[in-house]
Amino acid sequence: MKNLPRRFVVRIVSRASLMIFVALALMLVPRVALAHAVLIQSSPAIDATMPGPDIAVSMKFSSRVDGARSTMLLSTSDGQSKPLTIERQNAPDTLTTQLTHLSPGKYSIRWQVLATDGHVTRGEIPFHVK
Numbered sequence: 061m062k063n064l065p066r067r068f069v070v071r072i073v074s075r076a077s078l079m080i081f082v083a084l085a086l087m088l089v090p091r092v093a094l095a096h097a098v099l100i101q102s103s104p105a106i107d108a109t110m111p112g113p114d115i116a117v118s119m120k121f122s123s124r125v126d127g128a129r130s131t132m133l134l135s136t137s138d139g140q141s142k143p144l145t146i147e148r149q150n151a152p153d154t155l156t157t158q159l160t161h162l163s164p165g166k167y168s169i170r171w172q173v174l175a176t177d178g179h180v181t182r183g184e185i186p187f188h189v190k
């Protein structure tokens with residue numbers, strides 16, 4: 061059998077390597093999706109009743125989060141909301157803040173975090189103060 065022209069061989073090899081590259085890229089997709097920051101534990105817990113007036117808030121996520129590019133808001137049952145100051149991070153997957161002077165009632169912490177994979181996730185933690 062005659063040898064294949066060199067140009068043809070190069071084309072086959074580059075197509076094969078492209079397919080391998082695409083296959084590897086597809087295998088990586090679920091891994092990237094898993095790196096989203098999902099809230100896995102919080103204090104207050106969702107729908108918890110807490111003694112006031114001061115509450116230390118802690119949120120633990122499934123991946124590292126960038127506290128400087130994340131936000132937390134406290135909303136009250138009368139529809140008002142105020143930004144909370146996120147404290148300097150002691151752990152890369154955890155954000156903390158302090159709530160002070162809360163009177164009894166319904167509240168909610170609305171959070172938005174930036175994970176180190178560049179994706180933003182958000183959620184809400186409703187809770188009661190007794």
Ligand SMILES: [Cu+2]
Nearest residue numbers: 095096177179
């Ligand atoms: Cu992600």
